[in-house]
């Protein structure tokens with residue numbers, strides 16, 4: 001008898017964004033003429049930067065000629081991309097990361113979801129609440145939790161991110177082994193200061209723990225005092241893995257490219273407390289289960305680091321940040337107290353009502369798709385996340401509609 005993985009019965013039937021898509025589909029079937037404005041899932045809307053498109057086209061042309069054709073690429077990414085990443089994303093900010101510590105992948109969602117395979121099933125895991133659901137769901141699927149009781153899985157330690165702590169959770173009182181952090185944060189848009197991140201790095205050292213640091217939204221940081229990478233902090237290389245993505249940085253949500261950083265010093269422990277280096281484990285996992293990102297896509301990602309690529313991606317992000325400011329100011333005008341939207345594409349605000357009800361209210365009355373905060377965890381109850389990923393024209397229209405119905 002083929003038996004199903006019993007852990008799947010613990011998990012919510014569908015992924016948050018699939019759930020929202022279903023609701024929107026139903027609404028559109030009933031209201032086919034509605035002019036919907038989508039500010040829900042963080043999917044980019046603007047075209048790829050021209051330097052990336054040009055690099056992708058040139059690489060595609062190479063693939064059409066025997067002399068320059070390439071088959072399987074190097075397991076962990078082409079050297080040209082890994083070297084550009086180490087140089088521009090890390091060394092340029094004083095973080096001593098080498099190309100050999102970079103693992104190119106098809107995005108941060110897969111990497112943050114897959115990384116838990118390297119850990120024992122009896123570890124204690126801390127996740128922020130609200131949280132990007134991938135961190136939780138993948139651990140539920142792997143059997144590291146009990147049942148969901150009142151919106152929280154037994155066995156996980158939830159780190160409350162609330163307005164009282166500016167959505168940067170405090171260190172746990174109990175000892176945990178694995179900590180998921182995401183800054184700039186999805187969904188709250190909060191950023192963590194150097195001191196706050198240093199406290200987590202110190203906690204990980206003191207408790208033999210590991211931090212999985214999701215920096216998918218790093219390109220939105222405009223406050224230069226905010227660390228861009230956890231490796232800007234002393235001691236982080238031993239205790240943290242970092243995930244990056246070109247999805248939001250350069251509009252690659254449909255193109256697929258990201259990377260994880262596993263420093264050679266990064267360690268876990270065996271059951272006797274002996275150190276095991278994590279990098280060879282991730283290298284082995286990737287070689288076994290992944291065959292690399294398409295050559296033209298890696299060339300497109302490399303183009304992000306040229307002077308033209310840097311200017312184009314900055315302009316792209318500046319555009320989304322301008323949208324975020326427009327949304328933020330409209331909410332403030334209506335008496336809300338939003339967070340995020342300044343170093344992040346997400347604006348997070350307390351509606352004072354049930355999140356899903358408010359989501360339906362905005363869909364039905366303003367034809368605007370948002371994301372209900374409750375979908376990210378218990379602490380998201382009452383909140384709505386609005387994304388700035390759309391054209392300025394649509395954002396201006398959305399704001400007009402919001403002002404009428406709020």
Ligand code: MLT
Pocket residue numbers: 040041042043109186
């Ligand atoms: C989101 O809206 O939270 C993100 O788009 C999800 C993702 O990047 O997978």
